[in-house]
Amino acid sequence: TGTLHSLDPLPMQGPELGIQADDIEAPEVEQEPKQEVLENKNVVVQRVHIDGLGRTKEDLLTYEIAEVFRANNLIDVMRKSHEARQKLLRLGIFRKVEVNIDTSRGEDALPNGLDVTFEVTELRRMTGSYNTMVGNNEGSMVLGLRLPNVFGRAEKLTFQFSYGTKETSYGLSFFKPQPGHFERKLKKEKFLFINTTYSKTGSCSFPMWKTNQTLKWEGVWRELGCLGQNASFAIRNESGHSLKSSLSHAMVVDTRNSSILPRKGGLLKIHQELAGYTGGDARFLKEDFEIQLNKTLYWDSVLSASLWGGLLLPFGDAPTCIADRFYLGGPTSIRGFSMYSMGPQSDGDYLGGEAYWAGGLHLYTPLPFRPGRGGFGDLFRTHFFLNAGNLCNLHYGEGPQAHLKKLAECIRWSYGLGIVLRLGNIARLELNYCIPMGVQSGDRICDGIQFGAGIRFL
Amino acid sequence: DLEVEPAAEPWPENATLYQPLKEDQILLSDHASSLAVQAYLRMCGLPVQVLCRVNSEFMSPSGKIPFIHVGNQVVSELGPIVQFTKAKGHSLSDGLDDVQRAEMKAYMELVNNMLLTAELYIQWCDDATAAEISRPRYSSPYSWPLSKILAYQKQWEVRRKMNAIGWGGKTLQQVYEDVSQCCQALSQRLGMQPYFFNKQPTELDALVFGHLFTILTTRLTSSELAERVKSYSNLLSFCRRIEQTYFEDKSS
Numbered sequence A: 001t002g003t004l005h006s007l008d009p010l011p012m013q014g015p016e017l018g019i020q021a022d023d024i025e026a027p028e029v030e031q032e033p034k035q036e037v038l039e040n041k042n043v044v045v046q047r048v049h050i051d052g053l054g055r056t057k058e059d060l061l062t063y064e065i066a067e068v069f070r071a072n073n074l075i076d077v078m079r080k081s082h083e084a085r086q087k088l089l090r091l092g093i094f095r096k097v098e099v100n101i102d103t104s105r106g107e108d109a110l111p112n113g114l115d116v117t118f119e120v121t122e123l124r125r126m127t128g129s130y131n132t133m134v135g136n137n138e139g140s141m142v143l144g145l146r147l148p149n150v151f152g153r154a155e156k157l158t159f160q161f162s163y164g165t166k167e168t169s170y171g172l173s174f175f176k177p178q179p180g181h182f183e184r185k186l187k188k189e190k191f192l193f194i195n196t197t198y199s200k201t202g203s204c205s206f207p208m209w210k211t212n213q214t215l216k217w218e219g220v221w222r223e224l225g226c227l228g229q230n231a232s233f234a235i236r237n238e239s240g241h242s243l244k245s246s247l248s249h250a251m252v253v254d255t256r257n258s259s260i261l262p263r264k265g266g267l268l269k270i271h272q273e274l275a276g277y278t279g280g281d282a283r284f285l286k287e288d289f290e291i292q293l294n295k296t297l298y299w300d301s302v303l304s305a306s307l308w309g310g311l312l313l314p315f316g317d318a319p320t321c322i323a324d325r326f327y328l329g330g331p332t333s334i335r336g337f338s339m340y341s342m343g344p345q346s347d348g349d350y351l352g353g354e355a356y357w358a359g360g361l362h363l364y365t366p367l368p369f370r371p372g373r374g375g376f377g378d379l380f381r382t383h384f385f386l387n388a389g390n391l392c393n394l395h396y397g398e399g400p401q402a403h404l405k406k407l408a409e410c411i412r413w414s415y416g417l418g419i420v421l422r423l424g425n426i427a428r429l430e431l432n433y434c435i436p437m438g439v440q441s442g443d444r445i446c447d448g449i450q451f452g453a454g455i456r457f458l
Numbered sequence B: 001d002l003e004v005e006p007a008a009e010p011w012p013e014n015a016t017l018y019q020p021l022k023e024d025q026i027l028l029s030d031h032a033s034s035l036a037v038q039a040y041l042r043m044c045g046l047p048v049q050v051l052c053r054v055n056s057e058f059m060s061p062s063g064k065i066p067f068i069h070v071g072n073q074v075v076s077e078l079g080p081i082v083q084f085t086k087a088k089g090h091s092l093s094d095g096l097d098d099v100q101r102a103e104m105k106a107y108m109e110l111v112n113n114m115l116l117t118a119e120l121y122i123q124w125c126d127d128a129t130a131a132e133i134s135r136p137r138y139s140s141p142y143s144w145p146l147s148k149i150l151a152y153q154k155q156w157e158v159r160r161k162m163n164a165i166g167w168g169g170k171t172l173q174q175v176y177e178d179v180s181q182c183c184q185a186l187s188q189r190l191g192m193q194p195y196f197f198n199k200q201p202t203e204l205d206a207l208v209f210g211h212l213f214t215i216l217t218t219r220l221t222s223s224e225l226a227e228r229v230k231s232y233s234n235l236l237s238f239c240r241r242i243e244q245t246y247f248e249d250k251s252s
Helices: A031-036 A059-070 A074-090 A233-237 A400-408 B028-044 B078-087 B098-124 B127-139 B146-164 B172-190 B203-217 B224-230 B233-246
Strands: A002-004 A044-051 A094-103 A113-122 A127-134 A139-147 A157-164 A167-174 A180-189 A192-208 A211-226 A240-254 A265-280 A284-296 A302-314 A355-365 A380-392 A412-423 A427-437 A448-454 B016-019 B049-052 B067-070 B073-076
Touching: A044 A059, A059 A074, A074 A094, A074 A113, A211 A265, A240 B146, A355 A400, A380 A400, B016 B028, B028 B078, B028 B098, B028 B203, B028 B233, B067 B078, B073 B078, B078 B203, B098 B127, B098 B146, B098 B172, B098 B203, B127 B146, B172 B224, B172 B233, B203 B224, B203 B233, B224 B233
Parallel strands: A044 A113, B016 B049
Antiparallel strands: A002 A044, A094 A113, A127 A139, A139 A157, A157 A167, A167 A180, A180 A192, A192 A211, A211 A240, A240 A265, A265 A284, A284 A302, A302 A355, A355 A380, A380 A412, A412 A427, A427 A448, B016 B067, B067 B073
16 A cells, blocks of 8 residues: 655644644544534644555656645545545546545644545456447447556556458557557458558647637558459559648537437537648648537427538649548438449549538428337437538639539439437437439439438438 | 450550659669560550559559550559450460470560569668668658658568578579579570561560660669670670660650
């Protein structure tokens, strides 16, 4: 067990200090007398122990518990001990933290002195986990291994292996000395594979006024290649290695009551990424935004409107990489079209686009006749939707007028209705009947019944 | 719409050949292979445009340079390209009988097993050449640290292959000896004839030209490799002859 020796109590002023007559009368402060004492019983915290430390180093914890020494009355001691307990738990290295406040004992014990003891139970050295994960129209199983507190100073190390319908990856995350994440991922899509070795260090997130801001740097080594002989030449052209080193910033304002099937509130997300100025081959500026507004109407129905858009602006002569471009279409964006099957393509392989916009208008209502009301039935909603959008490449010599015109012509859109199932607060499933319109040559549609599963829907 | 068999389609005007960047990136072995294919296509009278791409090695279906893009087809390396042109009705070795054809195949194997392997050895297994020429050139299109990773990855891959075929234990001098022996065999077979099979060039001539011409015209850390080839005068005049006949419009 570890023991912390008491710090000298901070000098206090005034008549509160010192031994008072009524204190001497109650030497061993038992539970009952404590309950009689009100806020103005002054105390001095003489010693703070932490019991139960195994591999955790003491110096890590000094800061967390320092405040306790500053308490000068009993309620304050209890409050500060509680706060210190929260801080210790927040380190993520203890399973349980209990606080014991008792009178000081020993030779140098003051009559109004207190000993505070934190009894901690450290987490096991290594824990394993198994999860399943749902992404946009793909699923995967994830095996994880977690080492909290590897060297005794709350260094957290997580190793994760994921195997899914489209993607296999393994990754390593660490929390100290600097927060970082390293991942190697192999993704296969029809005729193209993307093998990325990805490292992200230096990311920080902080609230500012009503928004949440995130800044991060990431370095990604990408290898693209063709799967099979039948890949189109446009895909073959993109094969090879490239390095992306980018700085990005995201701002999120989220006033919704829930992220899946919200009933009110709105979301504004703006994200920009600048690649190439901190090294790497890829040089571009990428902007994208997401807006969503929700309003509850009569009879428990909700009207929801959303708008997405994005722009990829390359610097220099090099063309943009297929891995950086935007994709549109599918049960999670423009319903009625096949997954990512809109826009520029070559021989049936979709190449993505440098600019896009997409909008959706939804009316969510409870199931007709409200079966299973109050229980299971509440997880389902009927929805009527209208989706529209466009995806194309821009020629940057032409100017904004030409670009807007291009995005406004050949708009794809669709409408329909379906059933939505909410899975906890994480994902949603949809089964829709879709009617796609404005289909351009080369787009692949999925008219009629379409099923979608995911976390982010238009 | 009439469906035409791809093999029967005529050779298009826009056929292209892909190789790494000529000035800064391409290495000796790749340049030799690419020149061999270019010579072969010129000998067949088939026009092809040479395009230099940084990622040509990764675009190639077999991972090897060069590859050609003809119509909808992508074919890499001299052997498959010869087969491909034969299916389209162009061939240089039709006039050979079975014995000669077997001989031609044997000499082509010799060039691939000796000359090409020697080129790869000198490029990647000789530390001086690898450090001064091969790694810098191979990694030139990429930024740090990807450049270092890719160059060392390639070097490791080639060294592993050399060990697998038993060349890992050879010294540079032994490799030069092997090159000399190969050149001697070629020189003896060529004799005083203009081409290996007398009057008409075949794919063997294209292959030998590709390798010897590249060796003679590429600057390495030491000129010993070129010197070994130069000691066979009939091979020198063979290279000059093919250059003048088929490449006179371009300066290689």
